[in-house]
Amino acid sequence: MEENKISRKKFLGLGAAATGAALFSGIGANAMTNVMSSENKGGDLKEYILINVRLEDGFEYNEKNEVVATKTALYNIHIANGKIKSITSGKPALKIKTVDAKGLLMLPGLRDMHIHIDKTYYGSGTWNAAPRKGYTVKDMITLEQTLIPKLLPDSQHKAEEAIKLMQSQGSYFARCQCNIDPVSGLKSLEHLQAALEKNKDSFGWEIVAFPQHGILYSKSEPLLREAATMGIDFIGGLDPTNVDGNMEKSLDVMFQIALDNNKGVDIHLHESIPSGKAAIEYMIKKTEENKQLQGKTYISHGFALARMDPKDLEKIAEQMGNLGIGVVSGIPIGKTVMPIPTLKKYGVKLMTGTDSIVDHWQPFGSCDMLEKAKLCAQLYGWTDEYNLSRSLHIATKDEILPLNDAGTRVWPAVDNEANFILVKASCSAEAVARLPKREGVFYKGKMIAGELS
Structure with missing residues (x-):
């Protein structure tokens, strides 16, 4: 030999x-x-x-x-x-x-299952840690309307650099959230797809067509429908009450585009209770009514889950587990500690991701999913050999x-x-x-x- x-x-x-x-x-x-x-x-x-x-x-x-x-x-x-x-x-x-x-x-x-590499300063040599305290999601939308045109020209290059960063940290796959909005049109998607295609032999991906400026708030439904025909995998949504102002209508549009194009759903839901809880309950109802959506519906962030009454949480977690509704969490620290142990108890699909890398939302983001597993262990007191070994599940395919x-x-x-x-x-x-x-x-x-x- x-x-x-x-x-x-x-x-x-x-x-x-x-x-x-x-x-x-x-x-x-x-x-x-x-x-x-x-x-x-x-x-x-x-x-x-x-x-x-x-x-x-x-x-x-x-x-x-x-x-x-x-x-x-x-x-x-x-x-x-x-x-x-x-x-x-x-x-x-x-x-x-x-x-x-x-x-x-x-x-x-490892898999980075929630990341925005279509709008980042990473790879440009630009550092940004601008004031954000007190900014609402709508404030950030207003900010993006002026920033996105500045970020677009070299967004493909920066996405390619972000892919290299993910690879270096052990991720071979990412679910990429991509802005679909009136400011960038479909350019962000086109640039992202070009960056991913360039790495097709060394990286895997899914794409979420994400209406960052609100489906109803920015009248983005036509753009979302067009994006749905361009090789994406999921239709996104954003805070249907706080941003779009009409929870049922916003969610109905999101789900209908997904159903019409045989796509999954992955919504950004930052809302707390009561509106966040109402949105999750409505998503459960729609998923139960449409078998096509079962196993293909995800709630990113889902902060309302962290604020629910324990009995309500147990009931909702059980329903989500039965319908295959997953949660994609950045494992936030501070006051909003996600109830990962309860969700896991009921078989809710759990994933994690970087979210942002050095952008106008926040200056952090190491792209290290092993670090996310460690954060889980620290937050939930998983300090022994057995539970430390179990925490890795948040970062791998199918846990x-x-x-x-x-x-x-x-x-x-x-x-x-x-x-x-x-x-x-x-x-x-x-x-x-x-x-x-x-x-x-x-x-x-x-x-x-x-x-x-």
Whole structure:
């Protein structure tokens, strides 16, 4: 097997005549994607074995049957055509190229499921932390009407830079919220789609056509209907009472556009109680009436859930879980602590995202979904091995974890897409608590960020 074993440098540098020695500098990850995705550069790495990969095997328990540690072992992962073909231990039997992971822990790839990369200062070299205290959503709409024309000219470039940032933090997929408004028309969408298309071999996505200035407030229904025919995945909405001024009419328009075009729904709902609660109850009613919407309806933010009477919350969470209505939360801190444990109790689909990166809404946003898992653990007191390991669910596809609640390994598995990260950690609990560097980030078997040394 020694003749088939290659170093990281050789792995990245196959076909050096075409790619050059620069593969081993800061552009290594992008170059590796090209090598692995092109059969004409002498380095077809659509099939290889990642050896010495650390996987979780189960939990260790004390005499009280409490989880006190996580058992791991080293394995070989055979990857071909973007999928995991086998998981073995010992010396690899296949005579194909190998790449040494050197004991790094493999965790599921991360997903940033609520992010605005169509309107950001990130990637432009511009810093902005303008006063926002006291601004309402309508105030921000007024501000955007003057800012969007200034942001549009290089919005594609900035979106591309934001994608690189997400990749570097371990995200291989994003649900992108995109402004559909009278100021930008469909330009924001066109620029975003161009940026995503440019990264189609190294990144996955969904797009929400988001009426940031209100469906009714800015008369954006015709634009939304046009956007629905342009390859988007979800129809959005915004505060149907506080912005649009007519909760039922606003939600009816949003849902009808989704139904007419076979799209999902993902609404920005910042409203507290009582209007936010009324909107959620109406969304439950509409989703129950339209089976097509079940499993395809999401509430982003949903701050009203954090302010509800516990009995009302339990009832609503149960209904949402039964209908497949999900919640996408940025895990806010401060007075609005989202009831993630209660939502999880009733099987509500839970996801998280960056929201904004250095823009006129807020100057934060690291694009680190592992950090979001850590924030969950801190907010809800998940400080032990078991609960730290569970907190990772907020950041992965379908809330998948390496070990299920009983401690049986369920990921990775044969035929899974090879979307994963490699980190220097003994287990997922430590990774959540310590936020190690993403040493390797893989999308369909291709290394899209990081360096294996």
